[in-house]
Amino acid sequence: MVRLRCRPGSATAIAEALAQRDDVGWVALGAAGSEVTCAVRSRSQEQRDDLLGRRLPRTAAVLDLQASVLLRQFIGGRGHYWAALAGTLTPEQESALGGDGRPFTERPVVRDAPSQLGEADEKLLAALAADGRASLVDLAAAAGLTPGRASRRLHALLSGGVVHIDVEIAPMALGYRARANLWLRVHPAEIKTVGRAMAQMPEVGFAAAVSGPYNLHAVVHCHDLDRLFEFTTDRVGTLPGVEGMETSPVLRQVKQAGTRVDGDRLGS
Numbered sequence: 001m002v003r004l005r006c007r008p009g010s011a012t013a014i015a016e017a018l019a020q021r022d023d024v025g026w027v028a029l030g031a032a033g034s035e036v037t038c039a040v041r042s043r044s045q046e047q048r049d050d051l052l053g054r055r056l057p058r059t060a061a062v063l064d065l066q067a068s069v070l071l072r073q074f075i076g077g078r079g080h081y082w083a084a085l086a087g088t089l090t091p092e093q094e095s096a097l098g099g100d101g102r103p104f105t106e107r108p109v110v111r112d113a114p115s116q117l118g119e120a121d122e123k124l125l126a127a128l129a130a131d132g133r134a135s136l137v138d139l140a141a142a143a144g145l146t147p148g149r150a151s152r153r154l155h156a157l158l159s160g161g162v163v164h165i166d167v168e169i170a171p172m173a174l175g176y177r178a179r180a181n182l183w184l185r186v187h188p189a190e191i192k193t194v195g196r197a198m199a200q201m202p203e204v205g206f207a208a209a210v211s212g213p214y215n216l217h218a219v220v221h222c223h224d225l226d227r228l229f230e231f232t233t234d235r236v237g238t239l240p241g242v243e244g245m246e247t248s249p250v251l252r253q254v255k256q257a258g259t260r261v262d263g264d265r266l267g268s
Helices: 011-019 045-055 091-096 119-130 136-143 147-159 188-199 225-236
Strands: 002-006 024-030 035-040 062-067 070-075 178-186 204-210 216-222 242-255
Touching (some): 011 242, 024 178, 119 147, 188 204, 216 225
Antiparallel strands (some): 002 035, 024 035, 024 242, 070 204, 178 216, 178 242, 204 216
C-alpha cells in the first residue's frame, strides 16, 4: 500500500499515470485532492524498485512517499463477496456462479509462490481480463492452445492460487457515497482481534495488517459522511486495542483492482 502526498494541483495527473500501470490497482484521490493512495503488486522486484525507488521519488510533484507491506489480509477480494451484499443473490444464483455462499476467510499474504507463467498463459489471461465471459474456445484461440489444454491450464492456475476471478462493482451506484481509507494504530496483541472484528462489519470492504506506523488498514463504504462518522467513532473507535485512527475520505476513485472508475460507473 502506497500513500503519496503531492503538490496541490498535481495529484490527479499522478493518479491517472499510476492507473495506466498493470501492476498498480485501487488508485484513489484523497485529502482534498492532494493525496494519492494505491496498491502496488509488481511482477518482479526490479519492476517494484523502479517504481518505488526511482520513478516516484524523482517526480517533483511528489512531496512524500509512504509504503506499507501487507502482512495479513482479513477481508477483501479473491472471489468472496463483500458482506454488505450478502443476500443480494438467491442460493440458486450463487450456486450457478460457482460460489459456496461463504464470506471471505482470513489468509496470509503469500509472496513467493512460483508463478511459471509462459507466453501462452499471458495471452490466455489477457483475453480473460478483457472479457470475463470469454468461452474456452475464444481463450484457446487467443493463447494458441486447444480448448482442452486451455481449460486444464486455467484450472491449474486458479487452483494454485496464481490467478483468481473476481467481480468488480461500483459502490456509489448502490448508494454508498462515502468511501474512506482508515489507518489504525492497534496494540500489537490485538491486531488479529480487531482485524477479524472489522471483517464482520458490512461497511468494511477490505482490511489488512500492514507494516509501518499504522499497523492496520481498512477501506470502508458508508451511505453518507454522517454514517461514516458514526461508524468510525461508535464501532471502530470502541474496539479494544485501537489506540489511534486516521480517517481519509476518498475524493475520487480512479481505479479499482483492474478497472477504471468514472463516478458511479465502471470503465474498461
